[in-house]
Amino acid sequence: MTQHSDLLIVGAGILGLSHAYAAARRGLKVKVFERTATPLGASVRNFGQALVTGQPPGPMLELARESREIWGHWAQAAGLALKRNGSYLFARTEAEEHLLEAFCAGRAREHGYNVELLQGAAMKDLYAGQFRHHRAALHGKDDQQLYSREAIPALIHYLSQHLNVEFHFSTLVRDVEPGQLHSTAGSFRGEQIVVCSGHDYQTLLAESIAPLNPHTCRLQMLRARPVLNLNLQHALLTGLSCVHYGAFADLPEAAAVQAQILRETPHLQEHGIHLLISPTPHGELIIGDSHHYDSDPSPFNAEQIDDWMIELAEQTLGCSIQVVERWQGVYGARGPGPFSFVQAAPGVSAALMHTGVGMSVGPALAERNIRMLWGEAS
Numbered sequence: 001m002t003q004h005s006d007l008l009i010v011g012a013g014i015l016g017l018s019h020a021y022a023a024a025r026r027g028l029k030v031k032v033f034e035r036t037a038t039p040l041g042a043s044v045r046n047f048g049q050a051l052v053t054g055q056p057p058g059p060m061l062e063l064a065r066e067s068r069e070i071w072g073h074w075a076q077a078a079g080l081a082l083k084r085n086g087s088y089l090f091a092r093t094e095a096e097e098h099l100l101e102a103f104c105a106g107r108a109r110e111h112g113y114n115v116e117l118l119q120g121a122a123m124k125d126l127y128a129g130q131f132r133h134h135r136a137a138l139h140g141k142d143d144q145q146l147y148s149r150e151a152i153p154a155l156i157h158y159l160s161q162h163l164n165v166e167f168h169f170s171t172l173v174r175d176v177e178p179g180q181l182h183s184t185a186g187s188f189r190g191e192q193i194v195v196c197s198g199h200d201y202q203t204l205l206a207e208s209i210a211p212l213n214p215h216t217c218r219l220q221m222l223r224a225r226p227v228l229n230l231n232l233q234h235a236l237l238t239g240l241s242c243v244h245y246g247a248f249a250d251l252p253e254a255a256a257v258q259a260q261i262l263r264e265t266p267h268l269q270e271h272g273i274h275l276l277i278s279p280t281p282h283g284e285l286i287i288g289d290s291h292h293y294d295s296d297p298s299p300f301n302a303e304q305i306d307d308w309m310i311e312l313a314e315q316t317l318g319c320s321i322q323v324v325e326r327w328q329g330v331y332g333a334r335g336p337g338p339f340s341f342v343q344a345a346p347g348v349s350a351a352l353m354h355t356g357v358g359m360s361v362g363p364a365l366a367e368r369n370i371r372m373l374w375g376e377a378s
Contacts, residue, residue, distance in 0.1 A: 005190040020165045052144075067363040082144055192373050195350040198332055218330050219356075220329075222323050285317075
């Protein structure tokens with residue numbers, strides 16, 4: 001049994017690292033355990049979009065705004081390549097344009113979303129007219145963009161070198177109990193243990209997690225090069241996302257968008273396809289995604305789904321793309337709410353996301369959890 005720590009964390013994805021940061025910045029002694037040699041889960045397979053604009057009013061919007069400030073600090077302290085110039089959500093149809101107009105006139109003003117709707121001449125000026133074939137673009141000015149494959153390792157380096165967080169990679173945690181963690185690297189003592197193991201609902205705390213009835217969501221993802229030098233500096237979305245993101249989906253005008261999708265492109269609804277495009281620092285684009293929910297993710301991708309996403313991307317970008325890489329994203333989904341914090345035993349908890357916005361809200365969610373565990377006033 002090694003020396004005592006204040007906090008032991010299982011999982012070095014964005015939730016685990018966010019909990020480590022929240023604790024270490026308070027001067028607490030933190031150890032993080034990750035089963036692989038480097039994080040390989042949802043936190044490095046995603047788009048790297050930390051979206052504020054898409055979050056519904058209430059707790060999720062508050063968490064996204066608080067997380068934005070934390071990301072800003074990390075960018076400076078850890079040297080993350082973080083773009084803070086926002087995203088563009090393109091309206092391709094009249095129904096989508098009406099939805100964005102209604103959002104800007106109502107909810108955006110009421111809840112202080114930092115957005116601007118570009119129409120007409122402004123669309124011709126955007127990227128030298130590259131996107132003028134769209135009807136409008138919602139500029140979400142608080143949205144952020146990073147390259148997860150590089151940002152997560154950079155954050156680990158910062159936590160290790162500057163906040164004295166101790167990492168144990170290639171280490172499987174076999175069991176946790178009050179005050180103790182048992183792993184392939186030995187047993188460790190800690191005042192608090194927080195399990196942040198993503199969509200793995202079986203290895204640890206399975207009995208406590210089971211009542212949540214969580215599922216997994218499997219995504220098909222692509223990395224591609226555009227044939228034109230777009231020099232894209234913003235994350236891109238389309239009106240398809242309006243029926244997926246809570247900021248828009250419950251507005252009355254969303255019904256017409258949903259009806260048009262079902263009428264004209266029902267396959268997009270069937271496979272949960274709504275286009276997201278993220279530029280990498282290397283001139284490439286991360287493109288996706290589809291959504292398939294089950295208790296266990298199927299390992300088999302459908303080429304037809306990739307074809308549909310490529311077609312959508314080329315329509316949105318106004319140019320052809322060349323695919324250079326394909327993979328599956330997998331994250332925890334469909335719990336009792338967007339996230340859970342389960343206290344399984346004294347000093348033993350599990351932090352779970354049930355939606356794919358961990359990069360957007362995870363940093364602030366962890367801050368709140370650590371505050372609660374250490375009995376700080378909110």
